[in-house]
Amino acid sequence: MVDFIRLIRNENMKIYRRLRTWIMFAIMLIIPLGISLGAMALEADPDMWFFSYLEAEVVLSLITIFAVIIAADSVAGEFSTGTIKLLLIRPWSRSKILLSKYVSLLLFMLFFTVSLLLFTLLVNGVLFGSNGEYTYPNQGSRSYIVYLLSYYGLNLIQIIVTVTMAFMISTVFRSSALAIGLSIFLLLGGNMMAALLSLLDKPWVDYVLFMNYGLSTYVSGGTPIPDRPFGFSLAVLAGYYVIFIALSWCVFRRRDVAA
Amino acid sequence: MLDLQTGGTEPVVRLLNVTKRIGNRTIIDNLTFDVPPGEVFGFLGPNGSGKTTTIRMMVGLMRMTSGEILIRGRSIRTEYEAAVRQVGAIVENPEMYKYLTGYQNLLHYARMIPGIPRKRIDEVVELVGLTARIHDKVKTYSLGMRQRLGVAQAILHRPALLILDEPTNGLDPAGIRELRDYLRHLAKHEGTTVFVSSHLLSEMELMCDRVAIIQAGKLIDVRLIHGGAENGGKAEVLFEVDRPDAAAEALGGAVLRAESGGIVVSAGREEAADINARLVAAGVRVYGIRTVTKSLEDQFLEVTGGGRIG
Structure with a gap:
């Protein structure tokens, strides 16, 4: 176990010792800061909870894109630079090496998300404070922080599925460009496809991955697919997740490395 | 003259009927030979003869279609972790993480094998003569320096078997000379068995005790150098x-x-x-x-x- 933590530290080193990671981090902080400063100039009576929620929506999609970039590069990058050869000829099974990469990826995502949450709360708290009048849609008896945390949590599930898909594409096709391109295309095009597909009156439509995105609507009382329960969407995403993971591990374990 | 320990000692590497087929092309055809301990063993063949493929199979990067490779008696197929622990290797070019420093690269590989103290990293850096530049990013290194760093990561854990694929590629004559002397030193004084592939015949002649020659995936001959x-x-x-x-x-x-x-x-x-x-x-x-x-x-x-x- 201790030895496995050393593998994760290696993967972390490969993420955080790169300038690009810190540029992403800076972008992620500058955008909500900009929104808040802009609001301070324009809005008469801004509220910290409203802006924390608004900015979360914007920056969570940025985190998705950044995490997809890191995921896409994670395995494919080692192949394209040839470092995969020196990485694999160590006394570690390929499964564990892949797992260390995946874990470091999830940690990266968690680190970015938690930093964002704390940062927006801090900035908006200091700049605006709460005016006590604003309530979230369908907030009921829930406190602001519980509501906000649920929103983050639901989004995080969705981000994990997307990032795992990028990780799978990266592992199977060994191309960072393809993994980034395809994941982002599916992410952006997914919404459009979902809108089009929902016009079709076919039972399989509900099982398409992107039809079940938008888990976070649950926080305000909705579900991703109007006439399906929340658990259905969760189960469909879980099904895709298992497939992505199984594909990644099967292919990575068996592949001949000829890079 | 060298003491060639051919009788009595277990071979460090045994290839037994190793075959690799991709599609219906046979890349490696029934390769069988032993590498005796403490020697610098050359693996010679023209381009495209299957040297790199064989090396990839020896370190588990590629699967064999049939046959067996044993490293000190451990199968690379069924006991991969135990077998590969005894191996240090550079496969083709020594590709390192360019955005990390030389030292961070070594730290990376050291972490993957238990029981390598930091002191050992410093020792290896000293040995390959990179002390002055080890904290610079690898992207600023010359090819020769990368080759040195490659050797450093390969010997970090004092492997019984050192596998180098075309190690003299991109080295200047002084670098080649130095590498040659160093490999001979490893074999003679530390008992490391060194397996080097090359298509440079003159190089092999100077470096090796024994040479296996392959062509089109078939073993042609194994012969002693200095065998006059x-x-x-x-x-x-x-x-x-x-x-x-x-x-x-x-x-x-x-x-x-x-x-x-x-x-x-x-x-x-x-x-x-x-x-x-x-x-x-x-x-x-x-x-x-x-x-x-x-x-x-x-x-x-x-x-x-x-x-x-x-």
């Missing part, structure tokens, strides 16, 4: 004469072959003088006597039939 003494000090000697036919007749069956302008016989130093006397006595005019040394290159071209791409 094996023939009891005899060498091929060319006598330049005016009438090769008459000379051959005078010497009877001792002649290996007649060439234009001379004959070739197998003879030691004293015998050569005797043969000369006999030729002169037979009335053959001798213009010159010289030994025909066959370099590895000649042998190589001879056994591979001119080195066509297989």
